[in-house]
Amino acid sequence: MKNIIIIGNSAAAISAIEAIRSKDSQSKITVICDEEYPAYCRCLISNLVAGDIAENKLYLRPQDFYTQNKIDLLLGKKVIKLDPKKRRVTLEDNEKKDFDVALIATGAKPALPDLKGIRKQGVSGFRTFNDAKEIISLATFAKVVCVLGGGLIGLKAAYGLKKRGLQVKVIVKSKYVLSQVLDDVGAGIVQEHLEKEGIEILTGQEAIELIGNGQVKAVKLDSGKVIEAPIVIVGKGVEPNTELVKETDIKLDFGILTDVHLATNVPGIFAAGDVAQCFDVVRGAHYINALWPNAIEQGRIAGLNMAGVNISYPGSIAMNSVEFFGLAVISIGLKKEDSHCQVLQFLDKKSSVYKKFIIKENRLKGFIGVGKINNSGVFLRLIRENIDISGFKNELLNDSFSYAKVIDLFQPDEIFKI
Amino acid sequence: MKKLYFDVSKCVACRTCEIVCCVGHSLSKDLFKSVREKKLSLPRIEVCIGKDKNFPIACRHCKEPKCVDACIAKALTYDFEKKEVIHDKERCIGCWMCIMVCPYGAIRPDKKAKLPLRCDHCVEIGEPQCAKSCPTKAISYKEEPE
Numbered sequence: 187m188k189n190i191i192i193i194g195n196s197a198a199a200i201s202a203i204e205a206i207r208s209k210d211s212q213s214k215i216t217v218i219c220d221e222e223y224p225a226y227c228r229c230l231i232s233n234l235v236a237g238d239i240a241e242n243k244l245y246l247r248p249q250d251f252y253t254q255n256k257i258d259l260l261l262g263k264k265v266i267k268l269d270p271k272k273r274r275v276t277l278e279d280n281e282k283k284d285f286d287v288a289l290i291a292t293g294a295k296p297a298l299p300d301l302k303g304i305r306k307q308g309v310s311g312f313r314t315f316n317d318a319k320e321i322i323s324l325a326t327f328a329k330v331v332c333v334l335g336g337g338l339i340g341l342k343a344a345y346g347l348k349k350r351g352l353q354v355k356v357i358v359k360s361k362y363v364l365s366q367v368l369d370d371v372g373a374g375i376v377q378e379h380l381e382k383e384g385i386e387i388l389t390g391q392e393a394i395e396l397i398g399n400g401q402v403k404a405v406k407l408d409s410g411k412v413i414e415a416p417i418v419i420v421g422k423g424v425e426p427n428t429e430l431v432k433e434t435d436i437k438l439d440f441g442i443l444t445d446v447h448l449a450t451n452v453p454g455i456f457a458a459g460d461v462a463q464c465f466d467v468v469r470g471a472h473y474i475n476a477l478w479p480n481a482i483e484q485g486r487i488a489g490l491n492m493a494g495v496n497i498s499y500p501g502s503i504a505m506n507s508v509e510f511f512g513l514a515v516i517s518i519g520l521k522k523e524d525s526h527c528q529v530l531q532f533l534d535k536k537s538s539v540y541k542k543f544i545i546k547e548n549r550l551k552g553f554i555g556v557g558k559i560n561n562s563g564v565f566l567r568l569i570r571e572n573i574d575i576s577g578f579k580n581e582l583l584n585d586s587f588s589y590a591k592v593i594d595l596f597q598p599d600e601i602f603k604i
Numbered sequence: 605m606k607k608l609y610f611d612v613s614k615c616v617a618c619r620t621c622e623i624v625c626c627v628g629h630s631l632s633k634d635l636f637k638s639v640r641e642k643k644l645s646l647p648r649i650e651v652c653i654g655k656d657k658n659f660p661i662a663c664r665h666c667k668e669p670k671c672v673d674a675c676i677a678k679a680l681t682y683d684f685e686k687k688e689v690i691h692d693k694e695r696c697i698g699c700w701m702c703i704m705v706c707p708y709g710a711i712r713p714d715k716k717a718k719l720p721l722r723c724d725h726c727v728e729i730g731e732p733q734c735a736k737s738c739p740t741k742a743i744s745y746k747e748e749p750e
Binding site for chain 2: 201227229230233238239243245246247478479482483486505506507508509512514516518559560561562563564566567586588589590591593594601602603604
C-alpha cells in the first residue's frame, strides 16, 4: 500500500486516478487542487459563455466519483511547497502531507503579457470556471469586449461572447489568426468566416496599454487606435504551472521534463498534462502539447506506472479540433513546411474548404483540414506510426481517400475477413 | 458481446448497408418517408473502396476508444458491460475531436445536426440493420471470439 498524492484535478489527474484504481484499490490517494470545483472540462467554458451548455454539463465525472474511488479530495487548497527529499508537500495553510508517489498535474495558466494596466478589473484570462463566471457576470452590463490574442483561446472566447450578444473585437499581433495552429491560407478562411459572423478582427496590431481607473475602460493599440471596452480577455497562450518544482531537483525546461514512463528525474514523482514536457513524435524532441487528448493519455500512462505497471508513452502530437459557427477546423502535427518538405494542397475558397498535407521523406508530418475533416484520425495515425506513404501519396487529397486505401499498411485488422 | 464483422471478399459495394442505416436511424423507419424528413438521416456506415476490395467502415466500438479519451464534453463514454461506446447527444457540442482521433475514419460529421455520425448497432431497433439486410452476407453481427 502506497501513499499517493496527486496535485491538480483536471484531465490528467482524473485519468490517472482511474488508471491507478484499475490496478490498485488499496493505496491511499489524496488529490489536492486550488480550484474549488470537482473536475470539469476546461475546453467547454467558451460553450458555457456562449450559452450552448448548462453549468452542470461541465463536470467530467458523476458526483460520487471521488468517494467511489476512495479519494481524499482537498479542493480550494494550494500546494505551496514540494519537497522531493522529505517526500512531503506543504499546503497554503501550512498543513503537511507525506507521500511515497506523487503526480504533478498542475496544468497551466494564461500567460499575461507585460502590458500597462493588465491587473485592472475587467481584465481576465479565459481558462477556468471562475474566469467564465466572472466574464458572464461582466457581460451582463457590457456591450463590447476586446480579446487580446487570435489563438484558440482568444477565438473561443470571441465565439462565446459573440453568441452571448456582445460586440467582439479581437486584437491579433500576427498577420493572421490561429498562427500556432494553421497556416495563412487556413487561417484566412477561419478569419473570413468569423468576420461574416460579426466578429471584428484586427491583425498585425498589438495592445500597448489598458486604460481605466482601476476598472478597464479601453485598450490602446500600437497604431494609436483606442478601443473602448469594459471587458478585456487575454488569450496570449498559456504557461505551465511549474512554481512548485523550481526550487527542487526535478528537471525543468519550459515544462517538467518527463521520461517514457512520464516520470520525472526524481524516482516516484511523475508529471502529466499541460505542465509536462513530453516527447513529441513529430518534432522528435520534448515539447509541451497542452491539449486535452494528450493530457488524458498522459494521465493514464502516468497512473499505470504509479501503480507499478511498466508501460511506455508513445509520445504526444500537436492536434487541435475546433468548430466556429459551423466551420470545422482540424490541425495535426506540422502546419508550416520547411524547404525539405513536399506539400499537397486543395483550396476551394467559395465553399470554405482547405486541405493541406505536409510530407517529409515520404512520411506524413502534418495535416490541416478546414471545412472537410473526414478521415482526420487516419491521417493522425499515418503521422503517429510514421508510415511510408509513397504508394498512395497522390490519393491523400481525394475525397475518396479512406482507411480502406491504407489498411494493409497497418497491423492486421480482425474485423475484416479479406 | 456481439460485434460487426465484414467479409470483404463478398462486398460488392451495393451500399445497401448505407441505405438501411439511414432508414434505421430515421424518424419514420420507412425508406420512402425517411427521404422526406426535415432532418435527413445520414449513414453511419460507409462502403470505402480499397485497392481491390470494398470495405464497409463503421465504428467498431474499440476497447480502448481514442474518441472517448478525446471527447472534451464527456459525451462519449465506454460502457464496460455492453462493450460499446455510447454517445450522449445532449452533452455533445460538435467539436469533432472524436473525428480527429478515430484511427479508422469511422466517425463522420453531421454538420447540420452538429453531431458525429457513429454506428450504435441500431440500438433503437435492437439489431444492426446493415447486417440484417446485406444481400451478399458480407456483414455479420456475431459474438466476439474470446
